[in-house]
Amino acid sequence: MPFLDLADDFKPYYEIHDATDPWTQPETVLFVHGFTESTEAFRAWVPYLSRKYRVVTYDLRGFGKTAPVDSDFKYSTELYVDDMVRVINHLAGQPVHIVGFKSGCISTMRLAATRPDLVRSITLACPPMVAPGGADWQPFMEEHGMRAWARKTMPSRLGHDAPLRAIDWWTDLMGATSITTARAYLRWVGTTEAGKDMPAIKCPTLVILTKLSAQTNAAAGQVPPDVVRKGLPQAEVLLLDLDCYHPAASHPDICAPAMLAFLQKLG
Helix, strand or coil, X not given: CCECCCECCECCEEEEECXXXXXXXXXXXXXXXXXXXXXXXXXXXXXXXXXXXXXXXXXXXXXXXXXXXXXXXXXXXHHHHHHHHHHHHHHCCCCEEEEEXXXXXHHHHHHHHHCHHHEEEEEEECCCCCCCCCCCHHHHHHHHCHHHHHHHHHHHHHCCCCCHHHHHHHHHHHHCCCHHHHHHHHHHHCCCCHHHHHHHCCCCEEEEEECCCCCCCCCXXXXXXXXXXXXXXXXXXXXXXXXXXXXXXXXXXXXXXXXXXXXXXXX
16 A cells, blocks of 8 residues: 655655556546545545546545544644645645645645645535534544534535435545544544635635535534635535535535546636
8 A cells, every 4th residue: 555754753654546548647636534534535536537637635634544643643734734734745746736625624724825836726525614513422432433423414414315335435435534533533623724825825616615504514513605715716616405514425426526626617
C-alpha cells in the first residue's frame, strides 16, 4: 500500500486514480474527507472524474489506513492546511482542484483563503460554516462505541429512507475510527468557524448543500444558502431537496456529475 513519508508523525496513506489519455497533461483533483471517513468515502466519485482528471485521495491524520492519534493530540486547522500543502507538493507539484466533504471543507477553505497559489478551484460538499458536531456525540461514543455512534447518526447523514445496506456499509467505514482520534478531533472541530474564511476565498467555488432542517442538519454546522451566497458571491450553489446533510455520500450520482460539469466549465 502506498504511504507518503512527509514527517515523523505524518505518513498518510494515499491513492492516485488516473484514467486520462496518456498523451495529455491532466489537472489534479484532490479529495479531503471528513470526520470518521477515509479514501473509501470517494469511491463513487472517482469514476466520474478520473477519465478527465488525475484524482488524488488520502487518509487524514488519524483516519483510515493512516495511523490513529492519541486522545491528547492537538489538531488545528493550520496543521491540516500544512498537511494538505505537503500532499499537494509531493503528489501534484502544481495547483489543484480540491473537493472537501463535511469537516474536510474547513481546511479546504482555509487553504483557498491563505494559499491561492495552490488552488485552482474548490468544491465544498456539506460545508460546516460554524462548529459541527452534536453535544451528545462523544458521551455516546464513550458509552456505546464508535460503530454504535455511526449507526445512530447515519439517518441524518444519508437520509431516513437510505437503504439498509448503504447504512451498514457507511457504519462499518465510519465506525472503524479509533476513539482516541475521535476525542482529539472533536476537541478541535468544536472550536472552528470556517465561515470566517469566506471573504478571503476568490477562486471558483461550487457549494453542495441540502435544504436546512432541524431533523437532519442539527449537527452539520451549516448555515442558510443565502449566507453562503453572500460570503462566496462567486460560488455556484447546488441546493438539493433531500432529507440528509451528506449528499456527497448518499447521492454521488447527482453530486459528482455536477462537480465534473463545474470543472469543465472552467476549461
